[in-house]
Amino acid sequence: MDSDSPDAPALVLLGHGAPEPRRADAVRNRGKALEAAQRVYRREGIEGLTMQKVALEAGVGVGTLYRGFTDKAGLAMALLDERERQLQELMISGPAPLGPGAEPVPRLVAFVTAYVQLVADQLDLVLMSETSAVGARFRSGAHNVWRAHCRHLIQLAGAPSGDYRAEALLAALSGEMIAHGLREQDKSRTQLADDAVGLARALVVAGPDHDRGPDGRS
Template identity: 45%
Template sequence: MPEELLQIGSPKPRKERADAARNRQRILAAAERLFAERGVHAVSMDQVAAEAGVGKGTLFRRFTDKSGLAVELLGTREAELQRAMFEGLPPLGPGAPPGERLVAFLAAYADFLGRHLDLVHLSETAAIGARYRIGAYRLWHRHVQILLQQARPDLDADYLAHALLAPLAADQRKALQDDYDGDRVRDGVVTLAKLVLSGGAGDS
C-alpha cells in the first residue's frame, strides 16, 4: 500500500544532464531565498532568474511559472510528511488503528499547511481545479480514503475523503487566516473527522 500511494504522489524521476541539474538547484535555492525574504506573491520569475544567475530562457524551460516552482519546492517538505505517514511512529505512521491514523494525519497536514501556506496556495490555485490534479493532493485523498474505508466501511469513503480535506484547501485557509488561527483550524478538522468516525454521518 505505501508503494501504491507514493507512486500517486511522486512524479516519475527524470534523467538530467549535470548542468541542467545544477541550474535547477540554483533556481530552487534562489526561489526559496526570495520567497522567504519577500513573500511568494511579491517575487517575479525575472527576479528568480537574476538571483539564480541564469537566463530567463533557462528558467522558463524548467519552470513555466511560479506555481511550478512552488510544486517543486514543496516536494521535499511533502516527502518528509509522506515518510512519517508510511514509516514513522504511530499514530501518524503504521501501527495505530485506522481512525487514529486518520485523525493524526489531518492534524499533521493542518500544521503542514500552516507552515507552507503561500507555496501550497500558489500550487493549488494556478488554474481552476489545479488542487485536484496535483499528485500530492491525490496522495492525501487516497490515504484518507483508505483509512476511512478501514475504519468505517459502511460510508462513502471516496467522497468523504474530499469532504474532510476541503477545510484544508489553501485558498480557504488563506482567505480565513485572520479569523481562524492554525490551532483552531486543526482542532476543527479533527473534530469533523471524529464526528464522521463516530457514526454521526451516514447512520439513520
C-alpha cells in the same frame, strides 16, 4: 483489517508530479533555481517571487527557468515538494500514530493535524499552487497521495463512500480554507486543527444511510 493490513495501498512518494530523468546540468540548474527561489521567497514573500528575480538570483537564464518550472505556480509547487515529501515519509515509515502501527482513526487525526501545520507554514505557496488554474489542486501528485491515504483510513474505520469523504475532508484542508480561518476568522492553528480533527472524526463515525427513508428515518 487493521491499518497495517497487506491490503493497504502502497503510498508512493510523490510531489506535484513524478520526477523525470534529467541531464546533470539540468539537475544542477534546478537545484540552484530552487535555492534561489527559497531565498527570494523568504526575503520578499510570494509577491516578490517572480521568474525574473529567481533567474537573476540563481545566475541562470529566464528561459532555462521557464523550461524547468513552466511558470510561477510551477515554481511554487516545486518549493512545496520537500515539505510534502517529509510528511509522506512520516506517513509511510514514521512512528505511530502518523506512521503505521496505529488504528485508522488516530492515524487520520494525526495526518489532519500535521497537514494543517504544513499548509499554515507554507500558506502563500499552497495558495499559489492550488489556484493557478481551475482544478489545479486535484491534479497534483501530492493531492493524490493525501486522498489515497485518507480514503484508505476512512474505509478501514468502516465508513462508506471513502473517496467522497476523503475529498470532503481535503477540501476543508485546502489553502483557501486555512487562509480564511487564519486571516478572516482570526483563528489559531490549534483551533483550525481542532476543527479539522472534529470533521475527520465525524466523517469516519457516520454510517451508511441507504436504509433511511426520505424523511431521514430508518
